[in-house]
Amino acid sequence: MSVARKSVRAIFPAPLRQSMPKVFLKTYGCQMNERDSEQVARDLVSRGYEMTGDEKDADVVLLNTCSVRDLAEQKALGKMGMLGRLRANRPEMVFGFLGCMAQSRGSELTRDIGHVDLVVGTQKFHRVADYVDQIWQRKVLLRDRLMDDERFSIVDVDEEAGSQETIREHVLEERQATAFVSIMQGCNMHCTFCIVPSTRGSERSRRIEEIVREVEGLVTMGVREVTLLGQIVNLFGRHEFPKSAEGLSPFVQLLEAVHAVPGLRRLRFTSPHPIGFRDDLVDAFRRLPKLMPHVHLPMQSGSDRILKAMHRAYTVDKYFALTEKLRAARSDIALTTDIIVGFPGETDDDYAATRELVRRVGFDNAFIFKYSQRRDTPAAEMGDQLPERVKEERNQDLLAVVNELAKAKGEALVGQRVEILCEGLSKTNPDRLSGRSPGNKIVIFEGGERHIGEVFDVQIERSTGFSLYGNPAIF
Ligand code: 5AD
Numbered sequence: 001m002s003v004a005r006k007s008v009r010a011i012f013p014a015p016l017r018q019s020m021p022k023v024f025l026k027t028y029g030c031q032m033n034e035r036d037s038e039q040v041a042r043d044l045v046s047r048g049y050e051m052t053g054d055e056k057d058a059d060v061v062l063l064n065t066c067s068v069r070d071l072a073e074q075k076a077l078g079k080m081g082m083l084g085r086l087r088a089n090r091p092e093m094v095f096g097f098l099g100c101m102a103q104s105r106g107s108e109l110t111r112d113i114g115h116v117d118l119v120v121g122t123q124k125f126h127r128v129a130d131y132v133d134q135i136w137q138r139k140v141l142l143r144d145r146l147m148d149d150e151r152f153s154i155v156d157v158d159e160e161a162g163s164q165e166t167i168r169e170h171v172l173e174e175r176q177a178t179a180f181v182s183i184m185q186g187c188n189m190h191c192t193f194c195i196v197p198s199t200r201g202s203e204r205s206r207r208i209e210e211i212v213r214e215v216e217g218l219v220t221m222g223v224r225e226v227t228l229l230g231q232i233v234n235l236f237g238r239h240e241f242p243k244s245a246e247g248l249s250p251f252v253q254l255l256e257a258v259h260a261v262p263g264l265r266r267l268r269f270t271s272p273h274p275i276g277f278r279d280d281l282v283d284a285f286r287r288l289p290k291l292m293p294h295v296h297l298p299m300q301s302g303s304d305r306i307l308k309a310m311h312r313a314y315t316v317d318k319y320f321a322l323t324e325k326l327r328a329a330r331s332d333i334a335l336t337t338d339i340i341v342g343f344p345g346e347t348d349d350d351y352a353a354t355r356e357l358v359r360r361v362g363f364d365n366a367f368i369f370k371y372s373q374r375r376d377t378p379a380a381e382m383g384d385q386l387p388e389r390v391k392e393e394r395n396q397d398l399l400a401v402v403n404e405l406a407k408a409k410g411e412a413l414v415g416q417r418v419e420i421l422c423e424g425l426s427k428t429n430p431d432r433l434s435g436r437s438p439g440n441k442i443v444i445f446e447g448g449e450r451h452i453g454e455v456f457d458v459q460i461e462r463s464t465g466f467s468l469y470g471n472p473a474i475f
Contacts, residue, residue, distance in 0.1 A: 020048045020049055020050050021049050021050070021059040021060055021094075021132075021136055022049070022050045022051070022052040022057055022058050022059050022060070023041075023044050023049050023050070023051050023052065023058060023059070023060040023061075023062060023132075024051075024052055024053070024054065024055045024057075024058035024060070024061045024062070025037055025040065025041055025044075025051065025062045025063075025064065026055075026062070026063050026064070026079065027064045028063070028064065028065050028066040028072050028075060028076050028099075029064075029065070029066025029068060029072055029099075029100065030066065030068075031180055031227070031229055031270065032182060032229050032230075032231070033064050033065075033066060033099055033100070034180065035167060035180045035181075035182050035229055036064060036098075036099060036122075036125050036167055036182075037064045037098075038170060038171050038180075039125055039126070039166070039167045039168070039169055040062070040064070040098065040125055040128045040129070041171050042169045042170065042171045043126065043128065043129040043169075044128070044129050044132065045171065046129075047129055047133065049129075049132070055083060055086065056086065058086075058093070059090075059092070059093055059094065059136070060093070060094040060095075060096070060132055060136065061080075061083050061086075061093065061094070061095050061096070062095075062096045062097075062098055062118075062128070062132075063076050063079060063080055063096070063097055063098065064098040064099040065097055065098065065099045065100055065101035065102060066099070066100055066101065067100040067101045067103075067104050067195050067199050067374070068100070068194075068195060068196070068372075068374075069369060069370075069372035069374075070372045070373070070374070071372065072101075073101050076097070076101060077113075080095065080097065080113055080116065081113070083095065084113070084114075084115040087115055091139075091143070092136075092139040092140050092143055093115075093139075094117050094118065094132060094135045094136050094139065095115050095116050095117055095118070096116065096117060096118030096119065096120065096128070096131075096132070097109050097116060097118070097119050097120075098120045098125065098128060099120075099121075099122055099125075099199075100122060100195075100196075100199040100200070101199075102119045102120055102121050102122075102157065103121035103122045103123075103157050103198075103199045103200075104195065104198060104199050104375065105119075106119060106121070106155055106157045107119065107155045109155075110151075110153045110155060116153065117135045117139075117152070117153045117154070118131055118132065118135060118153065118154050118155075119153075119154070119155040119156070119157065120154075120156050120157070121156065121157030121158070122163075122185070122199060122200050122201065123158065123159050123160045123163035123185075123201060124156045124157070124158065124160060124163070125163075125166065125167065126163070126166040127156060131154045131156070134154065135152065135153075135154065138152055139152075159201060163185065163204075164182070164184060164185040164186075164204045164205065164206050165206055165207075165210060167182040168182075168206075168210065168214050170217075170218065170221075172218075172221050172222075172223070175222060175424065175452045175453050176221075176222065176223060176424075177222070177223060177224045177225060177421055177422065177423050177424070177452065177453040178223065178224070178225040178226070178227070178421070178423055178436075179218050179223045179225075179226050179227075180226070180227050180229050181211060181214055181215060181218070181226050181227070181228055181229065182206075182229045182230065183205065183206055183211055183228045183229065183230050183233065183236055183254065184203060184204060184205040184206060184230040184231070184232075184233065184236050184237075185200055185201065185203070185204050185230070185231070186200045186201040186202045186203045186204055186231060187200060187202075187203060187231040187232045188202050188203045188232075189232060189273060189275070189311075190311060191300075191310050191311050191312060192309065192310055192311045192377060192378040192379040192382075193310060193340060193343060193371060193374065193377060193379040194374070194377060195374040195375065195376070195377055196231055198376055200231060203231075203232065203235065203238070203239060204239075205230075205236050205237040205238075205239070205240050205241075205250070207240075208237075208241070208250075208253065208254050208257050211228075211254060211257075211258065212257050212258060212261060215258050215261050215264060216261055219261055219262070219263040219264050220263075222453060223264075224263075224264065224265040224266060224421055224453060224455065225264075225265060225266035225267070225268065225292075225421055226258065226264065226266075226267060226268070227267075227268040227269060227270060228254070228255075228258070228267070228268070228269040228270075229269075229270060230269075230271075231271070232271070232272070232273050233251060233269045233270065233271065233272050234249070234251050234272035234273060234276050234277050234281055235251070235273065235276050236249075236250055236251040236254055237249075237250025237251065237253075237254065238250060238276075241253070247280065248280050249276075249278060249280055249281065251281065252280045252281055252284050255267065255269070255281075255284050255288060255291065256284075256288070259288045259290050259291065264290060265290060265421065265455050266290055266292050266421055266438075266455075267288070267290045267291050267292065268291075268292050268294065268440070270296045271296050271297075271298060271338075272295065272296075272297060273298070274297060274298075274299075274312075274314045274318070274319050274322055275312075275313050275314055277297070277322055279325075282322075282325045282326055282329050283329065285326065285329040285330045285333065286329045286330065292438045292439075292440065293330045293332050293333040293334060293438050293439055294333065294334040294335075294336070294364075294438070294439050294440040295326055295333060295334075295335055295336075296336045296337065296338075297319075297322070297323070297335060297336075297337055298337055298338040299319055299337045299338070299339055299357065299358075299361075300312055300338060300339060300340050301339070301340065301343065301346075301350070301353075301354050302316055302353040302354035302355070302356060302357030302358065303316070303346070303349075303350035303351075303353040303354060304316055305350060306343055306345070306346055306350050306354075309343065309344070309345060309379075309382070310340075310343060310379070311378075316353070316357055319357070320357065320360065320361065323335055323361050332438070332439065333439070334364040334409070334438075334439030334440060334441070335361060335362075335363050335364055336363055336364050336365045336366060336367075336440075337358075337361075337363050337366045337367070338366070338367045338368075338369065339354060339358070339366055339367070339368050339369070339398065340368075340369050340370075340371050341354070341368060341369070341370055341371065341391055341394035341395050341398060342370050342371040342386045342390055342391030342394055342395075343371045343379065343386075344371070344379055344382035344383065344384050344385050344386065345382065345383070345384040346371075346386060346394075351394050354398070355397070355398060355401060358398065358401055358402065358405070359401060359405070362405060362409075363402065363405055363406075364405070364406060364409045364439060364441070365402065365405075365406045365409075366398075366402045368395055368398050368399055368402065370388075370391040370392065370394075370395050371386070371391060373385065403465060406465055406466075407463070407465035409441075410441065410463030410464070410465055410466075410467075410468055411463050413437070413441070413460045413463065413468055414460050414461065414462060414463055414468075415460065416459075416460055417457045417458070417459055417460075417473050418437045418438070418443065418457065418458055418460055418468070418470070419437070419438060419455060419456070419457055419458075420435035420436060420437055420443045420455070420456065420457075420458050421435055421436055421453075421454075421455050422434070422435040422447070422451040422452050422453065422454055422455075422456070423435055423436065423452075424452050426444050429444070431446075432444050432445065432446055432447075433445055433446070433447040433451055433452070435451075435458070437468070441467070441468055442466070442467045442468065443458055443460070443467070443468045443469070443470055444467050444468070444469050444470075445458050445469065445470050445471055445472055446471065446472075447472055451472065456472060456473070457472070457473040458470040458471065458472055458473060459471050459472075459473045
């Protein structure tokens with residue numbers, strides 16, 4: 001309750017209130033991070049802050065960070081360094097790091113980057129607005145009295161029980177058709193390359209009723225499609241809830257409950273792990289018509305030896321068999337994946353096996369990552385770290401394979417009618433509209449306002465490999 005009373009509106013005397021502090025919030029990394037930023041923006045706006053897309057115009061600068069690869073960390077560190085220059089004329093500006101890198105580096109960040117006032121970890125997003133209030137209040141009210149060497153900073157990277165329930169509000173744009181919903185936090189799988197268990201903590205799931213309530217609220221606001229988010233969604237609820245009497249996993253029970261929300265047209269989820277992707281989940285693609293036929297199924301490697309070293313606990317045969325089961329459940333299912341090249345000790349033969357599996361599965365698309373050593377992960381300590389040159393060669397080689405597959409998948413849809421959900425104006429050409437096919441491919445077409453938020457067929461006329469182009473078939 002003190003939260004509401006401490007809002008900036010209440011704190012500042014009228015002259016200062018004429019312009020409320022403006023916040024520039026930039027997000028790095030995955031959809032979970034985007035979702036967390038949305039909650040932070042919502043909290044700030046509800047206290048009277050104004051969001052701005054222009055960093056030069058900002059009083060408060062927040063970077064919501066990613067740690068999954070070193071490059072992502074370096075980008076955010078570089079950006080914060082540059083942004084620090086803005087302070088030259090405005091010493092009261094507030095600078096903060098949020099999220100994964102904040103969690104893993106903690107007070108190192110305030111120590112090493114002089115202008116950083118705030119570091120908030122992944123279980124404390126709901127505290128950000130409070131902390132910004134406190135720092136801004138102190139800086140503005142004490143503007144003339146603060147000594148140069150007097151620093152006030154807040155670092156909060158503690159764990160908090162129940163924090164997974166705090167990412168539940170949205171900032172919806174007008175006619176927004178799709179939304180992400182966080183259903184769980186953390187991961188207990190401990191893949192040897194991955195920093196996530198230390199940045200996001202151990203698996204904690206939300207309650208099914210809470211998630212359903214959030215989806216109902218979104219649908220009331222006009223949202224037609226939700227994507228359920230988690231680091232390891234198919235293991236949702238495994239520590240909290242039992243299987244149903246019919247043997248359905250908690251995740252499939254959740255899918256059923258969300259599927260039953262009236263007015264929801266489409267349901268997606270990301271990302272599952274091949275481990276624990278059982279028949280009840282495969283079967284859900286047969287049974288639940290709103291569940292869209294696309295699975296992003298991280299494969300990581302096509303070599304059993306490397307999978308073992310990665311602590312992935314499945315074999316190439318098991319992975320392939322799962323993709324076959326999914327295709328048997330829905331012949332039109334789109335499969336995408338994540339692959340790491342250049343894991344420590346990966347030989348030419350291991351890499352060739354990865355390349356081979358990519359072709360054999362015939363992915364619709366894939367994200368390829370060059371292995372990056374992460375702090376406190378077992379793989380970072382392994383011998384036989386590969387040179388950048390080898391990683392880069394394998395990256396380029398595999399990209400060519402993936403692009404070829406993606407192009408063929410797109411071309412196979414030319415001449416067909418595809419049902420799409422229209423999301424809004426095309427990002428690359430605002431004279432056109434953009435939607436997604438059931439398999440999650442972007443479809444661009446000519447149309448009008450009336451199409452936005454609607455589900456209808458589009459006749460596909462051409463494909464570039466990245467996007468499909470077509471004409472609405474009915475409207
Ligand atoms: N190096 C490279 N890629 C990584 N990923 C996770 N950790 C690393 C790392 N240390 C990739 C995995 C994961 C995706 C989100 O990021 O492929 O599925």
